[in-house]
Amino acid sequence: MNDAVRRQMEKEPKKWIYKVMVALIVVALLVWSGTTVKLDSMQGSGFAIAKNIISGIFHPDLDLLLNFTKTGVAYLLLETMCIAFLGTIVGAIIAIPLAFISATNIMPKWITLIGRFIIIAIRTIPTFVYALMFIRVTGGGPFTGLLTMSLCSVGMVSKMYIEAIEDLDTRILESLDASGCNTFQKIRYGILPQLFSDFISTIIYRFDMNLRDATVLGLVGAGGIGAPLMFAMSSYRWNEVGAILTGLIVLILIVEFISTKIRVKLARG
The missing domain is CATH 1.10.3720.10 (MetI-like)
Structure with missing residues (x-):
């Protein structure tokens, strides 16, 4: 890599901080959205029904x-x-x-x-x-x-x-x-x-x-x-x-x- 290219790359703005901030915001939004999901209704019968559904679909x-x-x-x-x-x-x-x-x-x-x-x-x-x-x-x-x-x-x-x-x-x-x-x-x-x-x-x-x-x-x-x-x-x-x-x-x-x-x-x- 010649010196001109290296100097030009060094002048480029550092965007890694911006990318990290965006990633943190996305993760925070996902965690906040996940708090609204309630799995209390997923009892044993629910899992049994889900098992029957999957079994029936794959055994037509x-x-x-x-x-x-x-x-x-x-x-x-x-x-x-x-x-x-x-x-x-x-x-x-x-x-x-x-x-x-x-x-x-x-x-x-x-x-x-x-x-x-x-x-x-x-x-x-x-x-x-x-x-x-x-x-x-x-x-x-x-x-x-x-x-x-x-x-x-x-x-x-x-x-x-x-x-x-x-x-x-x-x-x-x-x-x-x-x-x-x-x-x-x-x-x-x-x-x-x-x-x-x-x-x-x-x-x-x-x-x-x-x-x-x-x-x-x-x-x-x-x-x-x-x-x-x-x-x-x-x-x-x-x-x-x-x-x-x-x-x-x-x-x-x-x-x-x-x-x-x-x-x-x-x-x-």
């Missing part, structure tokens, strides 16, 4: 897991995936016009304000609230889950659509306009090619989210595998819980593998 009920009837894990997972898939598609289609009227680069400001207000209003209401409202209207079942997934998808998908639309390369549209292209041709050759990969990537990402949300929605009777999971947990049938969770893990891994392949294909053209 194979009869339920490999049951291909309507009461088996495979059928319920297929129903859950269909709810998530159809909900994503319906929500993505509804989100397209909302996104276009909310994009500031192609619509007047007063129209975009209306569109964004609608999107914000949709996103504000939690998924569970939508599910409970639709259950009152249509009753329990997969159709309720489909409606809930569709409406919940609109908010997030619209927001990401808007970002993609506002990032459009307007020079391409100007070139097409100068070439004498009509509106349909500008949409076909100037807008859609730029938006296609972003829209598909957004739909895939939302489908991943909906697949997990559809499982939770089943807890309130919106179809899918959530209700059997809740009943199994309420009845302390931990082997059945393990079978359902095993099926969910396998399904999510398969979907994640396929969606990753599609995203890579879209990114690389």
Whole structure:
């Protein structure tokens, strides 16, 4: 190390005191937070229940897991995936016009304000609230889950659509306009090619989210595998819980593998 480098390093401010102080503050906060944790309720029965839960999860009920009837894990997972898939598609289609009227680069400001207000209003209401409202209207079942997934998808998908639309390369549209292209041709050759990969990537990402949300929605009777999971947990049938969770893990891994392949294909053209 030459003298110039050494002198420069010696001039650098000594930050070790600052780092030590930050570490001490973090440790103090962790200790203070830990004082609120009370383990008085963890008696022997609690540990026994925890042992049964872990044992059941790691020893799933194979009869339920490999049951291909309507009461088996495979059928319920297929129903859950269909709810998530159809909900994503319906929500993505509804989100397209909302996104276009909310994009500031192609619509007047007063129209975009209306569109964004609608999107914000949709996103504000939690998924569970939508599910409970639709259950009152249509009753329990997969159709309720489909409606809930569709409406919940609109908010997030619209927001990401808007970002993609506002990032459009307007020079391409100007070139097409100068070439004498009509509106349909500008949409076909100037807008859609730029938006296609972003829209598909957004739909895939939302489908991943909906697949997990559809499982939770089943807890309130919106179809899918959530209700059997809740009943199994309420009845302390931990082997059945393990079978359902095993099926969910396998399904999510398969979907994640396929969606990753599609995203890579879209990114690389």
